[in-house]
Each structure stands twice: as C-alpha cells, then as structure tokens.
Amino acid sequence: MADEKVSRRDFLLYAMGAWAAVGVGGILYGMYKTWEPLPEVKAQATVSFDLSTVEPGQIKVVSWRGKPVFVLRKTPDMVQCKERSVKDEYTVVLGICTHLGCIPNWEADKKIWHCPCHGGEYDACGKNIFGPPPRPLDVPPFKIEGTTIVLGEEGNEYKQMKEKGLTV
Amino acid sequence: MRLMDWLDERLAIRQLIKVMLTEYYVPKNINFLWSFGVLVMLVFAILVVSGIFLLMYYKPDSHLAFDSVNKTIMMDVEYGWLFRHTHAVGASIMFLVLFIHMARGIYYGSFKAPREIVWITGYILFVLMSATAFTGYLLPWGQMSYWAAQTITTLFEKIPFIGPDLVVWIRGNYIVEDATLTRFFALHVVFLPLLLIVFTAIHLYAVRIPGSNNEDGIELTKEEKKHGKGIPFWPVFMAKEFFVMSVFLIFFFYLVFYQYKFAMDPINFTPADYLQTPMHIYPEWYFLAFYEVLRGFFFSQNLGLIAFVLSMFIAAFLPWLDTSPIVSGKNRPIYKILFWIFIADFVFLTILGKLPPTGLYAWLGFAGSLVYFAFFLALPILSKIEKKKVAGGR
Numbered sequence: 199m200a201d202e203k204v205s206r207r208d209f210l211l212y213a214m215g216a217w218a219a220v221g222v223g224g225i226l227y228g229m230y231k232t233w234e235p236l237p238e239v240k241a242q243a244t245v246s247f248d249l250s251t252v253e254p255g256q257i258k259v260v261s262w263r264g265k266p267v268f269v270l271r272k273t274p275d276m277v278q279c280k281e282r283s284v285k286d287e288y289t290v291v292l293g294i295c296t297h298l299g300c301i302p303n304w305e306a307d308k309k310i311w312h313c314p315c316h317g318g319e320y321d322a323c324g325k326n327i328f329g330p331p332p333r334p335l336d337v338p339p340f341k342i343e344g345t346t347i348v349l350g351e352e353g354n355e356y357k358q359m360k361e362k363g364l365t366v
Numbered sequence: 367m368r369l370m371d372w373l374d375e376r377l378a379i380r381q382l383i384k385v386m387l388t389e390y391y392v393p394k395n396i397n398f399l400w401s402f403g404v405l406v407m408l409v410f411a412i413l414v415v416s417g418i419f420l421l422m423y424y425k426p427d428s429h430l431a432f433d434s435v436n437k438t439i440m441m442d443v444e445y446g447w448l449f450r451h452t453h454a455v456g457a458s459i460m461f462l463v464l465f466i467h468m469a470r471g472i473y474y475g476s477f478k479a480p481r482e483i484v485w486i487t488g489y490i491l492f493v494l495m496s497a498t499a500f501t502g503y504l505l506p507w508g509q510m511s512y513w514a515a516q517t518i519t520t521l522f523e524k525i526p527f528i529g530p531d532l533v534v535w536i537r538g539n540y541i542v543e544d545a546t547l548t549r550f551f552a553l554h555v556v557f558l559p560l561l562l563i564v565f566t567a568i569h570l571y572a573v574r575i576p577g578s579n580n581e582d583g584i585e586l587t588k589e590e591k592k593h594g595k596g597i598p599f600w601p602v603f604m605a606k607e608f609f610v611m612s613v614f615l616i617f618f619f620y621l622v623f624y625q626y627k628f629a630m631d632p633i634n635f636t637p638a639d640y641l642q643t644p645m646h647i648y649p650e651w652y653f654l655a656f657y658e659v660l661r662g663f664f665f666s667q668n669l670g671l672i673a674f675v676l677s678m679f680i681a682a683f684l685p686w687l688d689t690s691p692i693v694s695g696k697n698r699p700i701y702k703i704l705f706w707i708f709i710a711d712f713v714f715l716t717i718l719g720k721l722p723p724t725g726l727y728a729w730l731g732f733a734g735s736l737v738y739f740a741f742f743l744a745l746p747i748l749s750k751i752e753k754k755k756v757a758g759g760r
Contacts, residue, residue: 230535233535233536233538233549234535234538235534235537235538235539235540235545236538236545239538239539239540239543239545259641261641263540263541264539264540264541264543264640265540265541266640266641297667298517298520298521299516299517299520299523300513300516300517300643300647301641301642301643302643303643313643314643314644314645314646314647315517315643315646315647316661316664316723317722317723317724329664330661330664330665330667330670331667332667332668
C-alpha cells in the first residue's frame with residue numbers, strides 16, 4: 199500500500215455516492231418545503247382594528263393569523279402599566295397562554311385572565327401573576343395609526359417595546 | 367398438501383413455519399401475563415380492520431371531518447357506530463394491554479441480556495403507538511381533539527432556536543388548522559401503521575432468537591425446552607392463548623357495547639373552535655401519568671418539559687440501568703418492593719392527572735413525579751448491591 203491510487207471503479211463509486219447524496223438532499227428539501235404553510239395561509243398577514251370601538255372595561259377579540267388577540271380597554275380600577283399598553287389605556291395581547299398555548303378566559307370579577315388548562319393567571323396588563331406561565335402574554339407586532347391598530351406590522355411603539363425587552 | 371409442497375419449493379415455507387411457530391419453544395414456567403403479547407397483536411388487528419371501515423366514510427377536511435364522524439358514521443352508516451366504538455375502545459384498551467405487557471417485562475427482567483433488542487423494538491412500538499393514538503385523536507375534529515393537538519404541538523416551541531418555526535412547520539399553519547388535520551390523517555392511516563407493522567416484525571423475529579424469558583429468569587437451552595421444559599408456540603401455547611383471547615374478547619366487547627363512553631370524552635362532541643379553550647383539558651387516560659409529570663414540576667416550565675420527555679423515554683434504557691445478574695423480580699426482594707411502588711406511583715399519577723393542578727394536588731404531583739424517577743435511579747444502585755451478593759459478599 200505504498201501509494202494509494204483511486205481506481206476507475208473507486209471513482210465511479212464516489213461519483214455515484216455524491217450524486218445520490220445530492221438526490222437524497224433534494225428529496226429531503228422537497229419534503230421539508232411540502233410541510234410549509236400554504237401561500238394563502240402566509241398571506242393573512244395584517245389585520246386592522248379600530249380601538250375606539252371598545253368600551254371601557256370591555257374586551258374584544260380580534261382574529262390575527264388564526265390566533266385570538268385580546269383588546270382590553272382598562273378602567274382606572276384595574277392594574278395599570280404604561281409600558282405594556284399599546285396606547286393610553288389599551289392592553290393588546292395575544293390570547294394564548296405562554297405555558298402551553300391554551301386560551302385564557304377573562305374573569306370579570308377578579309379582573310384577571312385565567313387559563314383553564316394549568317391554572318395560570320394574568321393581570322389586566324397581561325402580566326403572569328400565578329401558575330406555570332413563564333412570561334407575560336405576548337404583545338403581537340403592531341402599528342398605531344390614530345385610533346386604528348394594525349396587527350402584523352412593526353410600528354415605532356412596538357419597536358420601542360421590543361428594545362425594552364417587553365416582547366419576545 | 368400439494369399446495370404446501372408447491373409453496374415450500376418456492377418460499378421454503380416449512381422452514382419459516384418451523385422457526386416462527388412449531389419449533390419456537392416457549393418455556394413452561396410462564397404465567398398468563400405472557401399472553402399479552404398475542405393480545406396486543408389481536409387488538410392491533412381489530413384496530414386495523416375497524417379503521418379501514420371508518421376510513422371509507424371519514425372526510426379529512428376541517429369543514430367536513432366533524433360531521434363525517436358524528437353524523438355520517440354515527441347516524442347514517444349501518445353499524446357505523448359499532449366500528450367507531452370498536453376503534454375508540456380498541457385504541458384505549460391497546461394501551462392497557464401494552465402497559466401490562468411492559469410491566470410484565472419489567473417485573474421478570476425480560477429486557478435483560480440477551481433480550482435488549484426485544485425491549486428496544488418493543489419500546490419503539492410503544493412510542494409509535496402513542497404517536498398513532500395522538501394523530502388519530504385529532505381526526506374527529508372535536509374540541510378536545512383540537513386542543514390536545516394545539517397544546518402538544520406547542521411543546522415543540524420550547525426546543526431552543528428552531529422551536530417556533532418548527533411548530534409552524536409541523537402544523538403547516540400558525541395554528542392547528544386544515545393542513546394539520548390532513549397531514550395527521552396521512553400519518554395516522556398510512557405512515558405510522560406501516561412503521562408499526564415493520565417494527566412488530568422485527569420485535570417478533572428478535573424474540574425468537576434468544577427465546578421467551580420465564581418466571582424464574584433462568585435461561586433454558588433450546589434442547590431443554592424441546593425435551594420437557596418447554597412447549598411449541600404452535601399449536602400448544604396458542605391453544606391456551608385462544609382461551610385467553612376469548613376471555614379478553616368478552617371483556618372487550620362488553621366495553622364496546624355497554625361502556626364505550628369511557629373512550630370518548632363528552633367535550634369532543636363539540637366541534638373544534640380555535641377561539642375557545644374548554645374549561646378543563648386533559649389527555650386520554652393512558653397519557654395522564656406522563657402528563658402529570660409535565661405538570662408535576664409546576665414551579666418551572668422547563669423542568670416540567672424535560673421531566674416529561676424523560677418520563678416518556680427513560681424506560682427504554684432499562685437494560686443499562688438495571689445490570690443486576692439476577693434476572694427475575696421473583697428472586698429479588700428489594701426490586702419487588704421498588705417495582706410495586708413504581709406501579710402504585712404510575713396509577714397514582716394517572717389519577718392525579720385528571721384532577722385540577724392546584725394546591726395540595728400540585729405538591730402530590732411533584733412528589734409522585736420524583737418517585738417515578740427514583741425507581742429508575744435506584745436500579746443501578748440496587749444492581750451493585752445484588753452483584754456483590756451474588757459474588758458471595760466480597
């Protein structure tokens with residue numbers, strides 16, 4: 199075995215192996231892309247909503263990318279937190295428990311969101327105050343245009359929140 | 367016999383029958399718990415047949431799925447209800463039979479050398495069966511189905527870096543939607559059953575090489591089994607098996623006809639609503655213990671998730687956790703105690719899994735989860751002690 203020579207047979211074997219690897223890679227990539235969301239799903243990007251239609255103390259649910267977004271207009275007796283409000287007294291959060299993705303229910307008497315699955319609780323700002331949820335309810339990307347909020351676009355207010363680490 | 371000769375010439379079928387059935391000797395000193403392997407095959411066959419009939423009327427479409435099950439199959443198709451109940455009860459009972467089959471293996475040390483491959487393929491079968499049950503559970507598109515899928519797929523979100531993208535990829539949407547339903551359908555009716563069949567074949571083949579374990583855990587040679595200490599699988603062992611199957615089928619069809627409701631949650635008769643989570647969501651009974659481990663570490667989500675994944679897979683490593691030279695639990699007094707604590711703990715976790723995770727229950731769940739893992743962690747220590755004892759206390 200002084201000098202190893204690549205014979206014609208070895209070369210053909212390597213070439214076939216490499217070509218087969220390209221083929222397998224292509225198949226796997228194709229399989230991966232097949233499970234991606236369809237264009238029509240990706241297209242439902244932004245939703246506009248007029249904040250002024252919400253009465254004080256009322257909650258409206260907006261559907262964005264199939265997920266519920268809670269829009270709460272806080273009253274003075276609720277927990278206040280300026281930095282988590284998208285505008286004045288409005289709390290806008292994704293209505294998905296940060297623990298395992300259930301949808302919390304609003305308990306009007308206690309003024310909290312209560313997750314039925316594992317007992318997580320969030321205050322009127324969407325902050326987690328009890329149970330297993332690891333972080334507050336997420337604020338979806340938003341842009342404010344007057345009293346209208348556009349969900350799915352990153353406006354200045356959202357970027358500021360993001361910088362402060364208030365959103366994920 | 368002319369057909370046999372014809373087949374034998376082409377497929378060596380006599381040799382195959384000898385190896386798989388007539389000259390595969392089962393030890394005499396085994397009890398009825400060894401029958402559960404064949405029972406698993408029986409339930410699997412029932413599930414395949416009833417599933418094919420359901421498939422003829424089921425519509426894998428988020429707008430049609432709920433009605434195709436609850437209206438077409440249940441009301442319009444003659445005996446459609448029978449196939450649905452058989453399939454639902456069969457899925458549930460499959461896990462009871464599997465748990466007993468696995469517990470027998472754990473108690474009598476059937477996972478030990480030279481049967482590691484038997485144990486590993488068996489464990490893969492359990493995981494595949496769980497995946498099949500999970501994907502099948504979404505298909506009726508009821509509230510419980512939907513939210514089970516929503517929460518379990520959300521678990522993947524916690525995988526570092528790729529998690530959130532992975533969840534969207536698995537679902538084919540930002541939420542569980544039509545794309546999720548159709549791909550779960552494909553997995554449930556083709557891909558997973560195919561894998562189950564392949565691994566069942568390997569599992570059955572693997573057990574025929576070292577042969578079946580026995581109550582005493584003392585290896586018998588093929589010669590010993592052939593002459594007095596064993597019986598041929600076919601027809602002698604199967605003769606007893608047919609009796610066990612008969613008794614099992616009485617119990618099974620009693621459930622199908624009179625107690626089918628235990629396998630169907632009332633909440634699942636409400637169509638899936640992606641904007642409203644039911645007040646209480648919990649998995650089917652056979653996942654409750656693992657689910658309780660997930661909830662057990664109530665103070666830390668990440669710990670709970672790690673514990674959950676570990677609780678699902680730790681038993682696969684039994685052959686390397688328990689290296690004691692004594693095989694059968696019958697001859698291991700301390701192991702016996704540990705084993706029954708483990709079984710009691712599993713039942714305890716299953717019960718807790720259905721109760722609300724608050725106050726005292728949360729702490730009990732935590733304690734139960736610790737006991738669950740303690741069993742597996744105690745095994746290497748116990749093995750060491752028993753090794754010394756066998757070697758004569760040196």
